[in-house]
Amino acid sequence: MKKSFWVAMLASIISVASCSFTTKRDFDDPDKDRILIDLISYVLNKGHYDAKAINDEFSKNVFKDFIKNIDPLKRYFYESDIKEFKKYETLIDDQIRDKEIIFFDLVYNRLKDRIADANRLYKTILEKPFNFELKEKINREFDELSYVKNDDQLIDRWRKDLKFNSLSYYYDKVEEQIDSLAKNKDYKRKSAVVLQEEARDITLSSMKDYFELLDDLERKDWFSVYINAIVEEFDPHTYYFAPQDKDRFDIAMSGKLEGIGARLQKKDDNVKIVEIISGGPAWRGKQLEVGDLIMKVRQDKEEEPVSLIGMRLDDAVSLIKGPKGTKVNLTVKKVDGTFENIQLVRDIVELEETYAKSSVVKKDSKAYGIINLPKFYFNMKDYNQRNAAKDVKQEIVRLKEQNIEGLIMDLRDNGGGSLQTVVDIAGLFIEKGPIVQVKSKGESPEVLRDKDSSILWDGPLVILVNELSASASEILAAAMQDYKRAIIIGSRQTYGKGTVQNVMDLNRWMRSNDFGDLGALKLTTQKFYRVNGGSTQLEGVKSDVVVPDRYSYINIGEKDQDNPLPWDKINPANYVLWNGNIDFEKTIKNSKKRMVDNAQLRLIDENAMWVKRKRDVNEYSLNYQEYKANIEENEKQAKIFDKINDYVTNLNFESLPYEEELMQKDEVLKDKRERWHESLSKDVYVEEAVHVLEDMKINSKPKAKNSFTLKN
Structure with a gap:
């Protein structure tokens, strides 16, 4: 490809950056966050294929996305917090230009306080049994939820959330006991009270792990979320890699992939499969597919699974990955809304199969x-x-x-x-x-x-x-x-x-750098067109x-x-x-x-429509009998489509x-x-x-x- 305007423009950016973005000459405040946000906004403006104007409308979108990204389940912030934050809704663009991070600091500090409150709250809720006979529902369409107005509403939101998780574990416990009784007549039956207590203990353990992970997060981790709320306004493929993320990206690009052979993405509070890697265990097993959500992970020798809901993607990946030859058990919410327990043997992806x-x-x-x-x-x-x-x-x-x-x-x-x-x-x-x-x-x-x-x-x-x-x-x-x-x-x-993206090392644009590794920016630089012009x-x-x-x-x-x-x-x-x-x-x-006359394709189409209907359901019962009946009905309907796989x-x-x-x-x-x-x-x-x-x-x-x- 010929030397393009992009190459020449990049050279000019590097030239300007090497003069402007130093740690001593142009900024009285040598704060790394300010340097980083100033450098990234400059590169985006000069280098992105279709750079957006950083104005009030841009500011509103960053505001909305950042709040959603750090509190996707709306279980930390109060309505009063959001009202306070909204003072900056149209000022983020000004703060970017002025190299200020007042909005981020306000939200970050408030989030730390709210997380500390929640860390105490969940333990109190889980001390008492849940009433699984009570007919109530939980709405998991979080965009439709309003923020809580007071402590009572927050407690109720957490109660329902913890009850929903515990109900899932309780259902598993009941089903496991039924299987055990069928296989072993000497199996000692446990009461519903004991099974629920065990289910709440699993939820408690998962929440402890979750909050320990949150405690491990540093300011720089949350600031990366803020940076990406800014850069992703340009397009979905523009992304900031913090130093540790860039290292993982480099490893992935080298072609050596180890684990189950699937690319994962954080979607709200869930871990979603976005790609099955050819040659990997998931690809060979044919049980996982793009769009599945991994809800729980259990190591082969561990008795209880660990919930991934709300967990950082890095930490979820570390639980799923492991040495070649070891087994991992995944509880997966399938594309069609059903749940499956899937066991995979970890392996290195066989590049030959790609x-x-x-x-x-x-x-x-x-x-x-x-x-x-x-x-x-x-x-x-x-x-x-x-x-x-x-x-x-x-x-x-x-x-x-x-x-x-x-x-x-x-x-x-x-x-x-x-x-x-x-x-x-x-x-x-x-x-x-x-x-x-x-x-x-x-x-x-x-x-x-x-x-x-x-x-x-x-x-x-x-x-x-x-x-x-x-x-x-x-x-x-x-x-x-x-x-x-x-x-x-x-x-x-x-x-x-x-579109085409390039990954650019931000460190090479600094003439002198006292802050350490600044990470990298992947940004969209070109666009494809067909020979017909479209x-x-x-x-x-x-x-x-x-x-x-x-x-x-x-x-x-x-x-x-x-x-x-x-x-x-x-x-x-x-x-x-x-x-x-x-x-x-x-x-x-x-x-x-x-196509019209093909019965197999008609069945596939019916299955696709059913999958769509199931995915559109976001309200779930917290009553055990209704919860169980819903799972059984889903499994019954799913079996109707099993014959899709019988086609020859x-x-x-x-x-x-x-x-x-x-x-x-x-x-x-x-x-x-x-x-x-x-x-x-x-x-x-x-x-x-x-x-x-x-x-x-x-x-x-x-x-x-x-x-x-x-x-x-």
């Missing part, structure tokens, strides 16, 4: 190919080493040797990666031409092109996507759609992330053939994040449509008709010859491929992709076989 892999798909007497690409990987130090484009190219050559008649590129759950690999992969399917447009702040768009006129695969092509296909995945799908080179099958639209931001890529899936009706994409950058359009690039002589309209029409296609899957040889010596690889093939044989989306390839072949004129051969 690479492209392929299989031959046999239907009747015909062969097709499928390539699964979990991400667009590359070697950050040397692009010429192993990368996604090279591997995909090699797999296509191997598949062509098996005389395939069509190709499926599976980009489902692919969150993106290297832009250059996208360009190189797209070039395998078209003659030379533009693939994507990239726009930096203040610049004309730069068009990234495939410059190689050769075509490796000129046959029918289908690309599978879903709501979790993001960034680089969307660019490849969009380019193939714009060229009319492939038919896109999947969700109504992909994730909708059309952005992939927010709108993503709309599938040619829409098929329902588990996420069809829930909020999971970029458009559902806070403060996303808008969709817009620029001039299209000059490109020539693919001349493959395929009747796209007829092929898509045939596919849509099959008439497709057969075979590994390529080179893998067959490897599997004769590698039982682990053999097991992995057998599991993958079993999953594919139940995959209704792959089945429809094959149908589409058949139609594309019927509707297209035969072309000469490409004579391209792979050169090492």
Whole structure:
């Protein structure tokens, strides 16, 4: 990519920063927080792709988000506190400019006092038994809750919250006792009083752990929350990494991931799974999915679980992670609202499973190919080493040797990666031409092109996507759609992330620094556009053939994040449509008709609607019988959809010859491929992709076989 305006602008920022942001020359007060907030606001204003005006409206949003982030359950602050804080609601922007942190200090000091009060309060509440026969409810839609007006309301809020947690543990205790009695006639039954006391003890222990973690937090930890309330107003991908967070980010980017193989995010007071890492224990176990909430963690040798509700993400992660080979037990609230206890054996994520892999798909007497690409990987130090484009190219050559008649590129759950690999992969399917447009702040768009006129695969092509296909995945799908080179099958639209971020070390902008490590800032610096001129931001890529899936009706994409950058359009690039002589309209029409007639897809759609209804429920009974009945009803309804997993296609899957040889010596690889093939044989989306390839072949004129051969 050419040297852009961004590079020149960055150099000027560094130059200015090295002169201005010192600890001795320009600021009488050498306070680290003031230096940090001044530096970050300067960098955001100069470097962010679409920098927002820091004004009164900006100030109101920071105010709202910061208060929500530090008291998401509204169980610390009083209505009077919020009224006092509101004096600064439109002054935060002025304080940023004046390098003042009066608002933060006020809220931080008040929060410490309120946490100290709550630390005493919960112990008193848990000393007395709860009445689980009383019919009352708790509202967990915290945005709808008002702040308490007095001590009595605060006590009642904490009482309901602690009762809800204890009711969950009590239900578990009762169910465990029922199982024990069924398995062991000599098991000594415990009374309801004893079981409830044990449940309250678990809640008490969890709350002690929770407040101990809060006690460990320092001012700098809370100030990082404040900084991020500011920077995240620019867009959801701009983020401040405190020094310890930056270290963890660097480790993650290095590719070494240990634990259960899932990326976690704090959502209100819950720990949410936002990504399942290919090759990890969670991925291999197939029990966890994106959107699940991890409620409790129990180590294999511990008797009682630890609640993660309200816990810092770092501390939750430390409980979930552990040495390779050890077991961890998770209580998970599934996407559909049901609860499951899941045991995983911790392991190191197998990077080999993040690479492209392929299989031959046999239907009747015909062969097709499928390539699964979990991400667009590359070697950050040397692009010429192993990368996604090279591997995909090699797999296509191997598949062509098996005389395939069509190709499926599976980009489902692919969150993106290297832009250059996208360009190189797209070039395998078209003659030379533009693939994507990239726009930096203040610049004309730069068009990234495939410059190689050769075509490796000129046959029918289908690309599978879903709501979790993001960034680089969307660019490849969009380019193939714009060229009319492939038919896109999947969700109504992909994730909708059309922006690029850079991580910048803040320390290098300080000429002299007496404060130690200042951390790093990840900020949005560029935006992607399709060759037709439309952005992939927010709108993503709309599938040619829409098929329902588990996420069809829930909020999971970029458009559902806070403060996303808008969709817009620029001039299209000059490109020539693919001349493959395929009747796209007829092929898509045939596919849509099959979708309507497919009972499996109707069941998946019904399941998706049920998931949506369950996720919209935020009021829960605190009466044991009603609580139990609700769980049983959820489990009963969930079982209706179990037969989704019973579906089997008439497709057969075979590994390529080179893998067959490897599997004769590698039982682990053999097991992995057998599991993958079993999953594919139940995959209704792959089945429809094959149908589409058949139609594309019927509707297209035969072309000469490409004579391209792979050169090492």
